[in-house]
Amino acid sequence: MIQMNRRSLLKAGLGIAAYGTGLGAAIVSSETANAASKVELEAVNAKALLDGQHLTDGVMTYRSLGEPDALMPPTLRLKRGEPFSAKLVNRLDEPTTIHWHGLRIENRMDGVPFLTQPYVYTGDSFDYRFAAPDAGTFWYHPHCNTLTQMGRGMTGMLIVEDSKDPQFDAEIAINLRDWRLGADGQFIEQFKPRDAARNGTFGTVRGANWQVQPAYEAPSGGIVRLRLVASDVTRIYQLRLDGADADVIAVDSQPMPERFRLETAVIGPGQRLDLALRMPDVEGSVVSLLDTRPSTAKTVATFKAIGQSLKHRLEDLPPLSANPWQEPDLKNAEQIPLILSATAEGGAKESFCGSLGYTFWAINRVPWPGDSADPTAPLAELKLGKSYVFNLENLTPHVHPIHLHGMNFQVVSSSLRQVPPLITDTYLALPDEKVQLSLVAENPGDWVMHCHIIEHQKSGMTSYVRVI
Numbered sequence: 369m370i371q372m373n374r375r376s377l378l379k380a381g382l383g384i385a386a387y388g389t390g391l392g393a394a395i396v397s398s399e400t401a402n403a404a405s406k407v408e409l410e411a412v413n414a415k416a417l418l419d420g421q422h423l424t425d426g427v428m429t430y431r432s433l434g435e436p437d438a439l440m441p442p443t444l445r446l447k448r449g450e451p452f453s454a455k456l457v458n459r460l461d462e463p464t465t466i467h468w469h470g471l472r473i474e475n476r477m478d479g480v481p482f483l484t485q486p487y488v489y490t491g492d493s494f495d496y497r498f499a500a501p502d503a504g505t506f507w508y509h510p511h512c513n514t515l516t517q518m519g520r521g522m523t524g525m526l527i528v529e530d531s532k533d534p535q536f537d538a539e540i541a542i543n544l545r546d547w548r549l550g551a552d553g554q555f556i557e558q559f560k561p562r563d564a565a566r567n568g569t570f571g572t573v574r575g576a577n578w579q580v581q582p583a584y585e586a587p588s589g590g591i592v593r594l595r596l597v598a599s600d601v602t603r604i605y606q607l608r609l610d611g612a613d614a615d616v617i618a619v620d621s622q623p624m625p626e627r628f629r630l631e632t633a634v635i636g637p638g639q640r641l642d643l644a645l646r647m648p649d650v651e652g653s654v655v656s657l658l659d660t661r662p663s664t665a666k667t668v669a670t671f672k673a674i675g676q677s678l679k680h681r682l683e684d685l686p687p688l689s690a691n692p693w694q695e696p697d698l699k700n701a702e703q704i705p706l707i708l709s710a711t712a713e714g715g716a717k718e719s720f721c722g723s724l725g726y727t728f729w730a731i732n733r734v735p736w737p738g739d740s741a742d743p744t745a746p747l748a749e750l751k752l753g754k755s756y757v758f759n760l761e762n763l764t765p766h767v768h769p770i771h772l773h774g775m776n777f778q779v780v781s782s783s784l785r786q787v788p789p790l791i792t793d794t795y796l797a798l799p800d801e802k803v804q805l806s807l808v809a810e811n812p813g814d815w816v817m818h819c820h821i822i823e824h825q826k827s828g829m830t831s832y833v834r835v836i
Contacts, residue, residue, distance in 0.1 A: 407444060407454040408433035411464050411488075411510075411522065419573045420580045422553020428460065428520040430508075440578040441508075441524025443541055448503040448530050454496045456488055463487035463512050466496060467773070468526065469638060470506040470621050470793045473498040475813025478773055480511045483814045483832060487512060502691040503530035504621025505541070505595040505640040515601060515724065515822045519548065519558045521578075523599035528621075534686040536644070537590030537678060542657075542669055543578075545600040546571020558601075564823035565710070565728040567766055568602035574659075576669045583670045588651050589677030591685055593617075594643040596635070601822040604636040604767060604796075607668070611648065611655040615682050618642035620792040622776070623688035632660065636769035638794040638820035644685055649677040693791055696778065696806040701755035704748045706805075708770070708797065708819070709763045711735050711828055728827040729764075729819070735828030736818070747817065747831040750809035758805040762797040768824060769796045772807075774815040775835075780804035794820060809835045 414427045416439045430441040446452045458464050465488055467479035477498045478484040488494045500506075506526040510517040525543055548571045550556045556572070563569040576582050586592045594614065598605065608631065615627045620640050627644070635641055647655065655671040711730040727735045734744055750756055757780065762768060771794040779787045779795065783802040795805060818830035 407452075408457065409442075409454055409466070410457045410459050412459045413461075414439055414521075416521070416578065418547045418575065418578060419549055419553050422549075424547075424549060424553050424555065426520060426555050428517050428522050430522060430524055440543070441522065443525040443527060444508070446500050446526065446528045448528050449499055449501065451497070451499050455493055456496065457493045458488045458490055460517075461490055463489050464510045464517060464522075465494070465512050466508050467511040468496070468498070468506065468508050469771070470502075470504075470640070471498070471500050471526075471528075472502060472774055472776065472811055473500065475774060475811065475815070478813070478815070480773070480814075480816050483816065500528045502621055503528045503533070503689065504618055504623075504691065505597060505642055506621055507543075507597045507599055507640070509599065511816075515558050515826055518599070518822060519601050520555065525595070525597050525599075527595065530689050532689045534688070536593040537647075537680060538586045539593045539595065540584050540586065540671070541595040541597075542576050542582075543597050543599050544576050544603075544605065544668065546603050547573040547575055549573050559724065559823050561724075561726055564724065564726065564827055568821045568823045570602050571600070574666055574668070581667050581669060583672060585672050585674045586645075586647050587678050588647055588653070588673040588675050589649045589679045590647050591680050591682065592645040592647060592671070594645045596641040596643070598635045598637050598639050600637050602637065604634065604769075605659045605668075606661045607633045607635070607641075608658050608660055609643075609645070609655060610658055611653065612646055612671075613682065614643040614645040615685075616641070617644050617685075617688055619790060620794055621691070622791045623690055625690075627687070634796070636767065636794070636796045636820065637822070638769050638771045639796065644682055645671070646680070646682050647671065647673045649673075649679065651675060651677075691791075693776070693778075694808045694810060696755040696757070696808050698755065698757065698780065698806060701757045701806060704756055704758050705732060706747070706758045706760040706770075706817075707732050707763060708761065708768055708829060709733060724823065724826045726827050729824050729829035731817070731829055731831040734831065736825075736830035744831070746814065746834040748833050750833055750835045752809055752812055752835055755806065755808050758807075759802070760795070760797060760805055761802045762799060765799045767796060767798060768829065769794050769820040770817065771820045772815060772817045772833075774811045774813065775807055775809070777805040777807040780806050811835060
């Protein structure tokens with residue numbers, strides 16, 4: 369669950385922001401792939417200007433067919449409930465896959481090596497086919513050698529449109545992610561073991577849509593749909609807007625049942641936030657999106673008002689349509705422990721899809737052994753159609769954004785804060801927090817659950833549940 373801060377805590381039911389958030393996308397442009405026809409994505413090596421000064425070698429990215437000069441992975445657009453297909457062609461020198469983060473789709477399309485599909489080896493391809501049941505802001509990334517491939521660029525936005533969505537005067541999508549670059553603009557080591565055992569290793573260059581502090585334009589007095597995706601491998605952002613008002617309209621792709629004015633939003637890796645931004649009336653006025661963490665305060669992006677004011681009001685914006693959701697039966701739900709902890713088990717098992725060489729973290733005292741044809745036993749076996757409550761307990765002094773593949777869960781209660789019954793796929797668990805997450809096991813297959821701070825994921829804080 370994303371954490372928010374607003375004046376009326378009882379009304380919002382979201383609590384005070386204590387940590388940060390991450391964003392993600394771009395104004396629809398030539399880099400946006402049209403899902404009306406089959407999409408072909410090539411996983412390629414590239415060079416790119418990431419710090420605004422140097423051309424960086426060793427970048428990894430997705431490139432859509434027909435866009436040979438594009439660098440940032442294309443923003444894919446789908447229609448809710450309509451067939452979509454994407455052919456992945458691997459031009460890298462190592463295996464890869466695509467995971468469609470937040471989408472409740474067929475298990476064999478989920479992109480996890482061995483659990484759901486084979487590796488896509490160099491020169492090979494894989495056809496992903498599905499229809500997205502939910503509308504909203506999502507994203508896609510590899511689930512193989514994840515820290516390197518994601519850290520070097522393989523994170524793209526995916527937008528599922530609903531024909532009933534209200535009309536906005538503009539839309540801006542921002543993909544927030546850091547880069548670990550040296551003074552010469554070249555990649556440095558992706559992680560430090562001592563940091564991987566704590567909060568994770570942070571990037572040295574802050575980016576939004578592969579730019580440093582990008583600037584956008586939007587109609588004066590207009591209502592802008594601002595789609596934000598936190599696709600960084602580590603950073604948690606604490607976001608606010610300076611110069612304009614905005615309402616929170618969706619969290620992790622799920623429409624808010626009651627919209628409210630944004631003050632501060634804290635989102636971690638994997639999470640998404642949709643805002644309705646009301647641009648200033650005066651042409652030339654600039655709105656700033658800020659990351660306000662005390663030690664690293666920074667302007668993320670700016671939005672300039674252009675043209676004569678449209679004089680539109682946030683209060684007149686219709687609500688988003690709700691996504692389908694099956695309410696869990698809490699009285700008869702089976703309880704499942706989900707304990708997040710450190711581990712002293714030592715070195716990690718080598719895997720063909722990348723290992724950090726360390727084991728620092730565990731779920732239910734068991735660290736994930738790495739990608740393997742014979743992985744650890746599932747965290748739990750769930751019966752199709754039955755209700756469950758995950759009793760998540762974070763025994764560590766660190767924040768963990770816990771992401772479940774293939775299904776959503778609903779927040780029931782927390783030991784530390786007042787929480788609304790939000791539906792989500794990624795919960796930002798605070799240090800020493802105990803929280804209940806409920807769901808109906810609705811999607812058959814093996815579904816990974818892991819911390820989306822990728823160093824934590826790759827050094828043990830991963831498991832999976834089996835729905836049969």
